[in-house]
Amino acid sequence: MSFLREKAGPIYRTVREVRGPLLVVEGVKGARYNELVEVKLADGTEIIGTVLDVSEDRAVVQVFGQTEGLSLDSAVRFTGDVMKIPLSDDLIGRIFSGSFRPLDGLPEPIGYERREIFVSVINPAAREPPSEFIQTGISVIDGMNSLVRGQKLPIFSEAGLPHNVMAAQIARQSTVLGPEEEFAVVFCAMGIKYEEYEYFRREFEKTGALDRAVMILNLANDPIIERIIAPRIALTIAEYLAFDLDMHVLAILTDMTGYCEALRSISIAREEVPARRGYPGYMYSDLASIYERTGKIKGKKGSITTMPILTMPGGDITHPIPDLTGYITEGQLILSRELHGRGIYPPVNPLPSLSRLMKDGVGPGRTRDDHIEVSNQLYMAYAEGIKARDLARIIGELSLSDREKRYLRFAEEFERKFINQGVYENRPIEKTLEIAWDLLAMLPEDELVRISEENIRRYHPRYRSA
Template identity: 50%
Template sequence: MTVFSEVEFTNVRELRGPLLVVGGVAGVGWDEFVEITLGSGERRHGLVLEVDRDLAVVQVLEDTAGMDPAATRAAFTGGPLRVPVGPAWLGRVCNGRGEPIDGGPPVLGPASVAVGGAPVNPVRREPPAEPVLTGVGAIDVLTTLVRGQKLPVFSAAGLPHLELAVQVAAQAVSGGEAFSVVFAGMGLTHADAAFARNGLAGRAGTGELTLLLNTADDPVIERLLTPRIALTVAEHLAFEGGRHVLVVMTDMTAYAEALREVSAARGEVPARRAYPGYLYSDLASLYERCGRIRGRPGSVTLLPVLTMPAGDITHPVPDLTGYITEGQIVLSREAHARGVYPPVDALSSLSRLMRKGAGPGRTRSDHLDVAAQLLAALARARQVRELADLVGRSALSPTDLRYLDLDEAFPQRFLAQRPDEDRPLADALDRAWDVLLTLPRSQLAMLPPEQLDAHGAS
């Protein structure tokens, strides 16, 4: 990070949690980058959160521990935090501030860009049209991810969302074109960070991955920077380098908790569940940076992962995320308890752009029909399951019993796969057919007769 400092201010009025209050300042702007020098000569960095007359509130990236206000100096750079961008990020492992932790040199690039970024102008957006295949059958068949889409994963504590995020980041491809992955981990334990690093080592070794890891014991302010740096790197790789980039961000709930902590330190009036009132716009400032831009090569596709506290989908973080994004992949405690991986709840999951990226000429001609029929059958099977609990299995019709068979076959014959298994889409669709053929032909009305004949439906 390059700093251009001319004047240092020594009037540090107060240290408040991660915040530094500097007095006597002039000409300082919001989001300005600050270089802080301690009495020992140690350098720290910060961002201006608020300016009120001659007072500036600075959030310190490395925290304020060990700082003496009387011996601390702050130099304002006159501009926002910037990071170098370019292909040098590929194959690198860095902390949440973009500093290498892989033993390599600092990441350099032909230009530096402000990490704040900006949402893609809706007028210049190109509609998504090509699939991003993850190698996870449940996602590729039922909630197909499309280039430029933002599709979150809703999980809960104890479910394997990190394993799924790492698997998607390790396996995802898109049409054989130049493809890269930027993985941003926020608030991870050291064990989780090591798991992500090991699971993505293969992709990093091929020069297709950038890994940013913010751990739970890192300063909370760093957690707010991690997704912004990840998106800044991805945007340059996509719109300047012509790559299709998948950005995986986990866990967005840890990000929101960091935002709440900083908001409380600033003394802001809290909103719902003590989160700041601007949580929606803050999340939107991240999610809306993905997409395709008319006249520019490449695309940025976003897969944010978040945990729902107590499994509550109405919690502010998943609730607001759902308003901004284009669907969701929901993980199920029930499926996880049955030993199924990935434990995707198919009936609660949705990809609103799936029809833009799947079907004839994009995946397989029968893809959309099979997905629609499978979801309809699962919905009917759930109703039959509830009926069986009321009246008993013996009172069900033969057709209803076939739906129960489908309900039992779906998790084992279609959903389940190994965490290291890269399942081709053709194999996943064939498995979906195998499950559907549990039903009699008369119940497969959403599938064309020629497809039923081709698969031997009776």
């Protein structure tokens, strides 16, 4: 097993209690907190675990892997070391399980060095604030919720919406304006279905991205507990590629809901006091320890950009999983069932979506002078349009004022021409802004209050053609 350098450390056969993924081992001497252990089941299967609670002669061990077959006669070996993985550039192009076993038929990796997967905190003073615009070729993202290198921008989705198609499109099309640089994709699956994984694999294969990808897979039928370590393995690799090998890494974590469910299972097995809906009170800090590994470091070339995907249970954005995620990530892209139902792809509802780092990545010298103002104006106009649409549902379209009718028409056109685009359509930012201006030209000029007069003069189609 690649977690272990050699078979060393004392073996205990003193398991006194088995409770879900937890084992209570007695008579243990000198075990360390968070130490890696290896558990050998009666049938010979070997699984790994860590120490969660340790007293002078007793240790509580949490196992990662299948929990069926755990019994009082399991043998537990304490390795004396925390969980580490070997790292090298050979990992690129490989596929591993949630507990780092090769799934591609190739041998176990040998690293130049081994690094802890749990503890990694970038010193805030050493962080470089993200500021390089990533062009995804998707108008609703580039135009209104721009992604920048080193950002963590999740997709909040619901079951049945095309979040995977969108994530794959982003992975395929993302480029930074300027010279080509080395990139890699780290893909971590937590509890998704085999077809979903297969979709990503095929899409990556098509564009050759598969050779630049590392995949960590914990599919729906794999042991749920492995989901706790899968994203940490993925991000430890991402950090190595970004900060040791100077690569620009896009990490896709899907589905974070699967991860949080695993966290809840363990918390319940540990009989902890739950906070909201059975999820543990430390879920915010736990999620932060994953998401916050995204970023850039001063003096290093590489970067980690993270795109977590989560399906909101029941479409409820106040559910703890999207709620806590939203507090940590730098914005969110929210998919709407209503837009999807009307055949709009990607069905990103721009109103509740947000990219907090957009302001640092776009505008003069980065994309275009009018970018932020155009984006704000689109927001405002679309919000007005949605208000008019709601009103029309009650009083009928005919009773709307001229102004309301105009905004209603704007909203419809905006959805059809700006948000909507092809799965393989890659729009440069200039194209996106051009579509935006053509739409804004539908409105009277003095209602464009979020755009400065200079920019109206420079970019409004009326003056452009003149």
